[in-house]
Structure formats: C-alpha cells, structure tokens
Amino acid sequence: MIRFKITDQLFSEIQGDLHRPHKFAFERVGFVGAGLALHGHHCTMLAHSYAPVADEDYLNEPCFGAMMGPNAMYKAMAWAFEQRVALLHIHAHVGGGIPGFSDIDIRESNKFVPDFFKVRPEMPHGAIVLNDARAFGRIWLSPKTPRPIVQFHIIGEHSRKWSTR
C-alpha cells in the first residue's frame, strides 16, 4: 500500500502557492520533495519540502493549463540528485471531493516522471493533484508503471486522513 503524509502547514503552503495567479499560465505547478519509509508491503512518502516552478520557467502554451519549460525540469532533477528526495509533481484542481487527473495530466506525467529515476533511481517519484480539501496521486516505484496513492494523511493541529480506494 502506498501512503502519503504531509504536515497541514506544508499542505496549506502548497495550496496557497498553487492558487497564485500567473501572467499567462492558467494553473501553477510545483514539486514536492519527500522522504521514504518502507516496511512490509507499505511504502510511505513523507513530504518535507515544496519548490514552486518559477514564473519564468513556464512556457506560454494556451492549449494547456500550465506547461513547464525544460529549465523547470532541470531544476527539479538537480534537486533530487543533490538531496536524495523523492520528487512529486503537484498541481491543483478546483472542486470538492477527491480530485482526479485529467487525460492530459496522465499523458504528460507518464512522459516526465520516469525521467526522475535517471537521477534518483532508489527513490519513488510521482504526481499529485489536490483541491481545497483532498488530494490524489500516482507513484512510480520504478520507471515502468504507476500505482495510486491509497491513503493520504495530513498531520497537524487538524489531522485527517482519507482513502482513495
């Protein structure tokens, strides 16, 4: 089972950042850095850092909500290489309930997430989409096939958890 834990402080910080307006992109994106704990059949991602994609690293592509340029990917991969983090691409959708990836999200993350293993093969990597209250994600345990994050835990003054099954 794959679990994802994050403090409510970091979760709120990410939500706040992803809702900032951008000059031309309709959405903002960023990367979460996480540690890893493995026991039995449980894989737990422990989110500890967030790096927003810099304003200048977006490409002006009106057909997409947000398109990262090569510099954004370079910086993310450099981060994973230098600091032994699991990298999770993150962006936000509007709405309630448990969010889901769009077809474009899935197609694009299928392309770039496996590349993270080139710099940090011993860590899993993935993608998360969140809204005001919940999140959903996919984790690649190897470059081959993603699996869903089954449980999310928000840890803090208002701790909560939900299953995506």
Added chain:
Amino acid sequence: MTDYVRQSFLGHDAQNILAEVRVGLIGYSGGGSHFGQQFGHIGVGHFVVVDPKIIVATHRPRFIGSEPKDVEFGRLKVDIAERQIKRGNPDAIVEKFKTPWQEATNALLECDILFGAVDSYKERAELERFCRRNMIPLIDIGMDVRVLENNQYTISGQVIQSLPGGHCMRCCNFITDDKLKREAENYGDAGPAPQVIWANGVLASTAVGWGVSLFCPWRDVPKIFRWLSYDGDTGELKTPALVKGYLSKTPCTHHPMVEMGDPLCDIRNFDPSSRDVARSDVTHLNDSGTNASKNSSLISFIKCLLRRP
C-alpha cells in the same frame, strides 16, 4: 440517541473518525492505563499497546483497571490493557506487544498518533526521533516526586505534544544531552521512581484531550507549541514562559524536516506484494516468541489432566 451523544459537540462525524484512528500506547502502567481507559470509553477503535512487563503488586496503586488477581497470575500489562480498553469499547481492536517498543515499530508505523508514558529521557528521545522521522504526532507525559531540603516532597510533571515540523522536547530543554548523560551514568542506581495515580490522571487526561482535538477539533485554538508544566503541589498546569517567548520566534532545529524517512531505503528492494505477519495473527508473543501466556499454559495443563483416565 447514541451512547456518545454527550460528546457530539466533537463533530457530526467524530465517532466515525475516532473509530478509524489508530492510537499507539507506549508504556502501559501508571500513565498508559489512563490512556487506555479514556480512549476506550471515548470510542477510539484501534490500539497498539506496547509494554514488555507483567504487573506486580507495587503497580496496583496507580494502574487503572488492574485487579489483585492480575498480580496473583502475573498477568501481562498488555493483557490488562486489552481488558480495560474493551470495557470502554468492546469493538476496539487491540494489538498487543509484550516487547520493547523498538521491536513493535511495524505496528507503530501504522498508528495515527502515539502516546508516550515511558520512564527515561533516553526512551523519550528515541521515541520522539522515531515519530519525527515517520511523521507521527507524539504526546508524552511524565511525573516526578522529589525530596526537598526539609524532608518534604514536591510533585511535578509535564505534558508535551511533539508534532512533525513543530517544536520538540529538546526545544523546551526537557531533553538535553546533559540529562541523557546523567541518566546513563546513574543507570542501575535509581530505585523505583515515585508515582501517584492522581498526578498521572491529570497529565494523561490533558494528553487525551489534546489527542482528541487533533482529530476532532471543537474550536480554533492558537497554534502554539503545546507544553504544560504540572505543579502537583498546587494542582496547577501552566504554559512555561518559554513557549510564548523564545520558542514563538525560533523554529525547531533538532528534527529537520528533510530528515524524514529512512536514509537507507531503496525502492528497488521493495516488494509491494510482501506482507508482515497479518495483524489478526498477532495477539501477543512471549519471550520465546510463541503465542501463549501463563494462563493459557495453565489451562491447557489442567485440561490435559482432566482428559487422563
């Protein structure tokens, strides 16, 4: 009207949330037994209880739920815990580990919160580090009785909540290298530490309230480091000045967030289909690792005798 109507202010979904919460109790005696009793009654649904010892007579004056026969039979503390918890919530799942907590980490990793009622700074430091690495909230309690110069005594204690990303027991100087060193030097010289039920009750009840508020908050409260110092002579619980002073301006540097997780983990060695021993298979293990207790061995022996011609 349900049994829990008097705590319905915790939220319309509170009982479902509490039923799903997994609470880990590290140490089940003077402090831990209060946790078990209260969380059972509140409706918490899943417990992991860890204590390697059996009850002895000197535990009885402060061990909630213990009976004289428990001492007579040399009952395991974790067995008493299960009995007490289920008196409050008969549907509770109670996983018991008659081991040091370091040998129950797989079960503790699945807990949503841990409550520490351990006896030493060393244990506290290790437990806090484990919780911080694995992003598990920890609430710790402890009490002390000291002799004064005039041969009178003073009772004191503390409740400390250690949340990932927040301040820790080192931030408030409750754990220091000097205390750890002195404790290590005194190891084996210290006699049984004095403890009394009412002080443990105050501290544990406060901790239980904090724990519930993390999952079922009933009001917005300022987000400050939760640390209460207990004056057992006056009955006062108060927030040390350090919390609103120095700590309010200084983040924790003892448990950097980037140190989350196991630095030696390698996902390439992970088999997602492998399983631990199934939780339902684990009741408790004695020192030889077999699934037996003194009582069940005695009962088996008696049954064997009765079957003889």
